[in-house]
Amino acid sequence: MRTILLKRLVGLLGVLAAVALAVSSIPNIGTTGDQLSHIRISHSSQQVLDGVPLAGGTTRADAEFYAAALRILPKDAAYHLAVGPGPGCGRNILKFFGVAYLLLPRAAVCDTKPAYWVLVGTGSTPPVGYQVLASAPGSVLLKRTIPGGSE
Amino acid sequence: MTILMTLIAGVVWVGAGRGLVRLVGGNRLGLSPLPLVAAWLLSGVAAGAFVTSVLAATGLPVRPWPLSAPLLILLAVAGGRPAAGSVRGRPWRKATISDLPSVLAAILAIPLVLAAASRLTTGNDEYAIWAFKAKVLLAVGRVDPFILAGDPAYTYANRDYPLLIPSIQVWLEGWIGHADDRLDHFAVAFIVAAGFVLVTALVGRLAGPLAAVLSVLGIASMTALATNATQFVGDATNCMFALVLLLLLAIGCTTATAEGNAAIRLAIPFAAGAAMTKNEGGAFVLALLIAAAVVIDSRRRRSLALPLAAAVVGLLPWTLWSRTHGLKNIFVNTSTLKPSSFAHNLHNVGPVLGQMTKYWIGPSGLAAVAVGAVLVAGLARAETRRTLLFLLLAIGLALGALLFTYVVSPLQGIGFLTSNIPRVIVFPSAAAWVIGSIAAAWAVKLLRPNADRSLPVEPEMTLTDSQ
Numbered sequence: 001m002r003t004i005l006l007k008r009l010v011g012l013l014g015v016l017a018a019v020a021l022a023v024s025s026i027p028n029i030g031t032t033g034d035q036l037s038h039i040r041i042s043h044s045s046q047q048v049l050d051g052v053p054l055a056g057g058t059t060r061a062d063a064e065f066y067a068a069a070l071r072i073l074p075k076d077a078a079y080h081l082a083v084g085p086g087p088g089c090g091r092n093i094l095k096f097f098g099v100a101y102l103l104l105p106r107a108a109v110c111d112t113k114p115a116y117w118v119l120v121g122t123g124s125t126p127p128v129g130y131q132v133l134a135s136a137p138g139s140v141l142l143k144r145t146i147p148g149g150s151e
Numbered sequence: 152m153t154i155l156m157t158l159i160a161g162v163v164w165v166g167a168g169r170g171l172v173r174l175v176g177g178n179r180l181g182l183s184p185l186p187l188v189a190a191w192l193l194s195g196v197a198a199g200a201f202v203t204s205v206l207a208a209t210g211l212p213v214r215p216w217p218l219s220a221p222l223l224i225l226l227a228v229a230g231g232r233p234a235a236g237s238v239r240g241r242p243w244r245k246a247t248i249s250d251l252p253s254v255l256a257a258i259l260a261i262p263l264v265l266a267a268a269s270r271l272t273t274g275n276d277e278y279a280i281w282a283f284k285a286k287v288l289l290a291v292g293r294v295d296p297f298i299l300a301g302d303p304a305y306t307y308a309n310r311d312y313p314l315l316i317p318s319i320q321v322w323l324e325g326w327i328g329h330a331d332d333r334l335d336h337f338a339v340a341f342i343v344a345a346g347f348v349l350v351t352a353l354v355g356r357l358a359g360p361l362a363a364v365l366s367v368l369g370i371a372s373m374t375a376l377a378t379n380a381t382q383f384v385g386d387a388t389n390c391m392f393a394l395v396l397l398l399l400l401a402i403g404c405t406t407a408t409a410e411g412n413a414a415i416r417l418a419i420p421f422a423a424g425a426a427m428t429k430n431e432g433g434a435f436v437l438a439l440l441i442a443a444a445v446v447i448d449s450r451r452r453r454s455l456a457l458p459l460a461a462a463v464v465g466l467l468p469w470t471l472w473s474r475t476h477g478l479k480n481i482f483v484n485t486s487t488l489k490p491s492s493f494a495h496n497l498h499n500v501g502p503v504l505g506q507m508t509k510y511w512i513g514p515s516g517l518a519a520v521a522v523g524a525v526l527v528a529g530l531a532r533a534e535t536r537r538t539l540l541f542l543l544l545a546i547g548l549a550l551g552a553l554l555f556t557y558v559v560s561p562l563q564g565i566g567f568l569t570s571n572i573p574r575v576i577v578f579p580s581a582a583a584w585v586i587g588s589i590a591a592a593w594a595v596k597l598l599r600p601n602a603d604r605s606l607p608v609e610p611e612m613t614l615t616d617s618q
Binding site for chain 1 (some may be wrong): 263265270275279282286302304307308378522529587590594598
């Protein structure tokens with residue numbers, strides 16, 4: 001008799017648990033649906049210009065700059081990339097990876113030896129001995145014109 | 152043309168998965184048509200990832216042609232033709248009412264797939280970690296040792312991560328012949344959706360339709376999992392591979408029948424898939440297999456060597472390549488595992504646990520209390536004790552693996568944890584929902600007359616895979 005009662009009790013707990021699980025999850029399904037709908041609407045309108053997504057603060061001028069860089073930089077070239085102020089690769093490491101991704105399979109490097117430089121948001125002026133090949137507000141693609149020259 | 156090529160790429164994946172499942176003996180589990188195709192797709196993706204890893208590690212071409220596609224087609228052919236007299240052409244006629252939860256899962260996944268298909272590769276982790284490797288492999292056509300190992304500029308791009316997610320982009324864009332961010336996102340979400348369908352079917356197999364419905368509602372309510380699955384990252388995919396593995400091992404370890412053996416065989420591609428998706432995936436596979444080894448009958452313990460071997464073999468090519476090229480796991484390595492380093496980092500336990508608790512995705516409040524009570528009650532019953540012990544031990548070990556990883560990690564701080572924990576916690580959270588659903592459904596069955604005979608729930612062999 002006690003065993004049967006215990007089973008009934010556990011069974012009722014199971015019913016309670018099932019109801020609790022359902023009740024606590026169903027409202028969140030609506031929230032999930034809203035989030036997914038928001039993602040779909042906000043991302044569907046994003047455009048791609050010459051392979052560059054116009055998103056995350058990337059303007060049409062930026063996209064044109066990257067497209068020019070893709071045309072100019074040899075595919076097997078390594079180039080010096082600096083994003084944001086600071087030494088070496090600059091301080092904006094997240095955007096660094098974004099620019100480096102756009103320009104793949106060209107290898108972005110932090111050292112300044114390569115003939116090609118891409119500077120984005122560094123705030124620095126092009127060093128002597130480098131020619132500007134393409135530019136956009138805040139961005140510049142340079143090529144060394146003096147053999148062995150650097151900063 | 153893009154749609155046609157995408158369809159061909161998908162069919163080759165499914166065909167290769169079917170071949171793999173049949174070759175390892177997983178087809179004897181007798182899944183219904185919808186989850187069966189889902190199992191084939193996920194297995195095919197895992198097979199494709201392994202082929203890509205081997206080709207990349209050996210410096211051979213990684214695009215679909217001339218090697219990947221022929222190898223996967225060969226795998227599909229090796230799976231054999233449909234048996235004579237098998238049910239062909241109208242497999243849906245074999246579907247039963249117990250398949251409805253899987254259909255519900257598929258319907259609830261539609262908004263996820265649509266949202267993913269709208270996305271471009273603009274997220275930090277997408278372009279810094281996952282699509283990065285795929286783009287290099289595709290553009291160069293094979294591994295580029297300088298970018299993928301030598302260039303210090305990419306130190307924090309987790310280049311040692313396994314290649315399953317990048318292999319998806321390499322495969323699809325290789326077939327269509329051009330970059331397509333939206334297709335890549337669609338594919339990852341579709342794979343997650345297929346995993347969701349399969350998880351639902353396996354929960355139903357283990358504990359009946361009520362558990363399956365509760366599991367569907369729980370997983371569909373996990374906003375963090377859904378939004379993650381719209382991105383080209385590995386966490387949601389890893390979660391689904393690991394959840395399927397968890398449930399297959401639960402069936403396999405507690406059922407000493409042909410069905411149980413088939414479940415462990417079907418676990419082979421899923422163990423490999425989880426391990427090849429993310430480094431955490433490897434930790435989860437190990438946690439689940441240890442839990443399985445504890446609860447399985449000692450005479451059948453040896454059968455777990457197969458999924459373990461699959462995970463190791465899956466990881467081996469890219470791990471060997473990255474280690475021989477000087478890459479190491481930046482979280483868990485010989486430096487961070489030194490006793491002095493470990494002791495120094497012990498103070499991180501509190502903050503890491505705090506973040507894991509903060510970003511835990513349900514159940515909470517009343518649901519947690521009720522589920523906890525039913526779990527305790529379920530453990531008291533001999534019929535379900537072993538399965539629940541396995542599930543709880545597995546989730547405990549998986550959580551322990553995550554805690555350990557983030558405690559010993561040289562990268563610390565709330566900012567770092569906040570950007571990582573919400574993603575990696577999705578598997579344990581989803582597993583908890585699933586376990587709660589199973590325990591609750593088992594408890595409800597006690598209200599039936601002759602409840603003792605109905606536990607742990609009859610398997611429903613709806614379709615023996617003979618296609």
